[in-house]
Amino acid sequence: MLELFQYDFMIYAFLAGIIVAILASITGSFIVLRRYSLITETLAHSALVGVAVGLLTGTSALWMAVIVALLSAWLIEYLRSYFNIYSDSILAIFLSGSLALAVVLVSVAGEFNASLFSYLFGSILSVTLEDLIVMSIFGSIALFLLLGFYKELYFIAYDEEVAKVSGIKVKALNFLLVSITAIIVALSIRVVGTLLIGALMVIPTVAALQYKMGFGKTIVLSTLFALFSVIVGILLSYFYSIPSGATIVLVVLFLFILSLIVNRR
Amino acid sequence: MKFDAPVIEVKNLNLTLNHQNILEDISFLVKKGDYIALIGPNGGGKTTLMRLLLGLEKKTSGNIALFGKTQRKFSAWHKIGYVPQRVTQVDINFPATVLEVVKMGRTALRGFFTKESDEDRQAVYEAMRKMDVLDLSERLIGSLSGGQRQRAMIARALASKPELLILDEPNTGVDVVSQQRFYALLKELNTKDQLSIIFVTHDVGVIGDDIGRLFTVNQNLVTCNDPKEALSCSQMSELYGIDAHLVHNHHHDH
Numbered sequence: 335m336l337e338l339f340q341y342d343f344m345i346y347a348f349l350a351g352i353i354v355a356i357l358a359s360i361t362g363s364f365i366v367l368r369r370y371s372l373i374t375e376t377l378a379h380s381a382l383v384g385v386a387v388g389l390l391t392g393t394s395a396l397w398m399a400v401i402v403a404l405l406s407a408w409l410i411e412y413l414r415s416y417f418n419i420y421s422d423s424i425l426a427i428f429l430s431g432s433l434a435l436a437v438v439l440v441s442v443a444g445e446f447n448a449s450l451f452s453y454l455f456g457s458i459l460s461v462t463l464e465d466l467i468v469m470s471i472f473g474s475i476a477l478f479l480l481l482g483f484y485k486e487l488y489f490i491a492y493d494e495e496v497a498k499v500s501g502i503k504v505k506a507l508n509f510l511l512v513s514i515t516a517i518i519v520a521l522s523i524r525v526v527g528t529l530l531i532g533a534l535m536v537i538p539t540v541a542a543l544q545y546k547m548g549f550g551k552t553i554v555l556s557t558l559f560a561l562f563s564v565i566v567g568i569l570l571s572y573f574y575s576i577p578s579g580a581t582i583v584l585v586v587l588f589l590f591i592l593s594l595i596v597n598r599r
Numbered sequence: 600m601k602f603d604a605p606v607i608e609v610k611n612l613n614l615t616l617n618h619q620n621i622l623e624d625i626s627f628l629v630k631k632g633d634y635i636a637l638i639g640p641n642g643g644g645k646t647t648l649m650r651l652l653l654g655l656e657k658k659t660s661g662n663i664a665l666f667g668k669t670q671r672k673f674s675a676w677h678k679i680g681y682v683p684q685r686v687t688q689v690d691i692n693f694p695a696t697v698l699e700v701v702k703m704g705r706t707a708l709r710g711f712f713t714k715e716s717d718e719d720r721q722a723v724y725e726a727m728r729k730m731d732v733l734d735l736s737e738r739l740i741g742s743l744s745g746g747q748r749q750r751a752m753i754a755r756a757l758a759s760k761p762e763l764l765i766l767d768e769p770n771t772g773v774d775v776v777s778q779q780r781f782y783a784l785l786k787e788l789n790t791k792d793q794l795s796i797i798f799v800t801h802d803v804g805v806i807g808d809d810i811g812r813l814f815t816v817n818q819n820l821v822t823c824n825d826p827k828e829a830l831s832c833s834q835m836s837e838l839y840g841i842d843a844h845l846v847h848n849h850h851h852d853h
Binding site: 367481482483485486488489492493495496497498499500501502543546547548549550551552 | 692707739
């Protein structure tokens with residue numbers, strides 16, 4: 335198996351996968367506990383608009399995905415905070431709206447082809463060095479902010495009102511969390527694809543929650559689940575020539591089902 | 600002797616929502632070491648009044664000052680420990696140990712990216728000791744009984760070393776024995792630590808003898824400085840029909 339690492343693309347694939355697994359599972363823990371899981375799906379579709387813009391203009395699809403996902407996250411959070419619309423309705427509107435826009439843009443670009451397919455379902459073996467650099471830069475910023483505001487985000491997830499009363503800037507941190515989520519979702523599309531990133535953010539945490547531990551341990555277990563799924567998923571993807579996104583999600587799903595069975599009452 | 604600014608000073612506070620007066624011309628003063636029970640019928644505005652003080656609702660007019668500063672300029676929120684109404688109904692699946700919950704109380708005091716200091720650890724330990732939850736430290740918050748969870752939540756509020764504790768009907772879902780233990784702990788905090796306490800409740804009976812002042816709110820607010828004479832606070836009995844004998848009925852079982 336070691337011969338795998340003779341190839342640069344394999345090394346890039348594993349590095350990209352590891353970055354995504356760590357970031358997606360940590361961010362996912364906060365998102366799941368906030369009952370905000372659906373935002374990951376929505377932002378993934380917004381990221382697809384970015385990909386379409388990239389394909390249309392010949393610019394970096396990954397950069398564009400990050401930018402569009404960020405703008406979309408801010409708009410969602412703004413609408414949620416300042417207008418009287420239910421959160422899940424906003425998410426549903428953005429999800430289908432983004433997909434529609436992406437389809438129009440891709441079709442204008444004449445790019446309904448394998449390249450688009452790789453963004454939808456993940457094609458980790460096509461990760462380039464440039465992708466990896468973009469992922470490392472944004473990934474480090476996201477990780478830095480997540481660790482820096484870990485305790486604040488945890489408090490807000492537990493009890494937003496009491497956190498606010500204690501003097502924590504809840505609104506600003508909510509913006510921060512959706513921004514980080516947007517960045518990570520966009521970065522992950524190479525690895526798991528837009529249609530499947532939601533699973534990598536949500537399922538490891540939900541699986542870890544079944545073990546009924548404190549938050550610190552839950553987040554560590556969730557990250558381990560995500561890492562395991564990504565590594566095993568990439569190997570399966572390589573050996574059986576299946577899109578990496580699908581194999582990764584099936585592995586994490588397997589871990590989830592196993593966790594349910596182990597912890598059944 | 601050093602002059603202590605009042606803990607809370609409210610003047611002519613009004614709240615109107617959808618052309619309806621929720622709270623009308625409320626004025627009162629809370630001094631250091633006060634132990635106040637805030638009672639009133641459901642929908643009378645007790646919780647809303649507390650939420651106004653805490654900045655969770657916006658007033659229509661009037662002034663609120665906290666520790667000598669107008670609410671707008673007030674930033675030392677760690678001086679106020681708040682235990683909301685629904686403490687006993689937290690999500691039982693939330694991954695949080697008692698220790699993790701109590702530590703939340705220090706969050707706002709610690710800065711971005713700071714490590715936990717000795718002072719933080721000491722404050723968390725002290726809060727847990729006072730509320731007698733040290734042995735529950737590693738237990739999940741969802742696995743506790745109503746009374747234990749209530750003490751854990753108050754420990755969280757105490758972890759920031761507040762000077763004022765606001766408890767909003769903290770007794771929902773707590774058995775009588777735990778309640779009595781809880782009142783004894785509150786009394787200790789009030790007398791020993793000089794902690795000012797505002798206790799929002801619809802059942803003033805059980806705290807009876809401990810409380811120093813009684814506020815009744817039902818759109819208007821009436822203060823009564825000696826709760827044992829609640830009946831002679833004629834407006835109070837007239838306006839709200841308070842069953843004043845309950846006030847003396849200390850530590851009763853029912």
